[in-house]
Amino acid sequence: MGWDKVMPSRPVVAVAGATGAVGVEMLKVLEQRDFPADRVIALASARSAGKRVPFRGGELVVEEMTPASFSGVDIALFSAGAGVSKAFRDAVTGAGAVMIDNSSAFRQEADVPLVVPEVNAEAARRHNGVIANPNCSTIILLMAIKPLLQFGPIRRIVVSTYQAASGAGARAMQELLDQTREALLGSPLTQQVFPHPIAFNLFCHNSRVEADGYNEEERKMLYESRKILHDDGLRVTATCVRVPVLRSHSESINVEFENERPRLEEVIKAYRESPGLLLVDDREANHFPMPIEANGRDEVLVGRIREDVSNERALDLFASGDQILKGAALNGYQIAQEWIRLTEGSAAASTSS
């Protein structure tokens, strides 16, 4: 199987969920990076149709998304929830567009590649019209451990997250701001999005807890990591926590190698040289990755790299990454780029043969 569409040099791009936190950022990413789109179409639910969103000095009028919206579209960037992605999958692929989906709808399907371009770009080559964007916490985790993979197999990861409100969407970010204002005034807190107050508080991730006690977010970190790294034996235990931070997730990561751990100097060198990462590891100044410095940045910040005193095969590290950018919109954009590059490659190959 495989998808034989050859991408035009100036594709038509649809952004589905254009008024959400990720959709808005996706339009910015397309604009700032000067993606060679022939046309960009902003799609959303009927409720948002008619709204105007700024784009390339002008405006896009948001259109109501219907199955007919995808006629003539080459790339559809979806970030409107798993239900919407499922409902529109056939319309998108039927119209000949490639769907790059930010939801969890298809991530575990065998013929849907799950891609973090810095980690497994080649997986984007073979698909049946859908490429999935991994969960944001998974992307940040895999970016943070990517440089370690060259030193030998990883046996086990223990990770605790510090997740921003943005992971639950634009309304959740607003809820954090509103509740914080209310808390400072001593007023009762307005709760609409999260199951617990978020102002000056934290709580275990607001996804369903399964029979084994792990919540869905934690299971994603395990199963998506296994799929992306092609390692069904990878062991991950995650504890996912929502904190009163706006848009960057942080993660405290303990990585145990199957064999001997690499020397710290080698590890630091690998981090310095890794694309998409920024080493922030100044012990003297007590300066390590922080959400406010990750906000708005493409790179995932990694630091506090140290030899675990409790296990001679393990390392500890700490990472912060912009959940809306690398955790969602930017990674989706990079998948689109990667797929175009791969398609051009194969088009070139077939031309030359």
Place this chain on the structure above:
Amino acid sequence: MGWDKVMPSRPVVAVAGATGAVGVEMLKVLEQRDFPADRVIALASARSAGKRVPFRGGELVVEEMTPASFSGVDIALFSAGAGVSKAFRDAVTGAGAVMIDNSSAFRQEADVPLVVPEVNAEAARRHNGVIANPNCSTIILLMAIKPLLQFGPIRRIVVSTYQAASGAGARAMQELLDQTREALLGSPLTQQVFPHPIAFNLFCHNSRVEADGYNEEERKMLYESRKILHDDGLRVTATCVRVPVLRSHSESINVEFENERPRLEEVIKAYRESPGLLLVDDREANHFPMPIEANGRDEVLVGRIREDVSNERALDLFASGDQILKGAALNGYQIAQEWIRLTEGSAAASTSS
């Protein structure tokens, strides 16, 4: 060696650092629990002398602490920083008072017991005039794992903390509130206590980073846990993080047993029955320990207890505890209580012999 003072039935108590976050709470604890003090003296630096603090329906006038302040004092509860504790140790013990010290000044001295009453109360029996109150993160960690100790030796702990501003004192709590107000208004943030902005941000703990990459707070969690549990081989790797929360610390804890892990039902039962703990573990309602529910409570909240899918000998759990109460003032108060109980015991024993 040992201390042979017999405590009077109505001791005179001094609170050193009475205007700080912990001192204020200590006075409340003494008042609310109706500690049988003959008299309570509030001591602080010259800067705070003359201030009035409410106590038992009346007020205490804060006195400037000098070496002469301890004449006639039986118990001195210190929470004024390590430097102050060191400077006054001889004056306190020389006056025949027992110093219960919340600072890190003496915690690793061989003849200074380090006590969490629910864990190692008996250690308070033998001392030379000073009993140390452990670090707040250590207390919460040990309270959270205490019920597990009955199931066999623990091999290794991986812990990541979510620490409140209160751990850095009352001014740090105010800084969190002030900066948050400023951030909501879009004003520049006023930074006086923490090295990094705390509003809508988080950062690795603001204590000195040592040559091995661990900061002082993380080292305390290792070395204090070893001392309290009398287990020099205990392995702990901690990552300590400051979050924008006011006064309760949370911890994500992975505990690996030396041998087989206990069955989950047994573990849950042990948590239900443990003094000083409150099991908050409702998977259906997604209700687990949270700082806002730990605030003002004596108990440490523990939940999210689950079998680690990455290691068949390990368990994961999550805890929240009031940093000022069980993490500091309440634990100090309990040490005083325990010491009185032990002294009464030995006085009774010597009388009956």
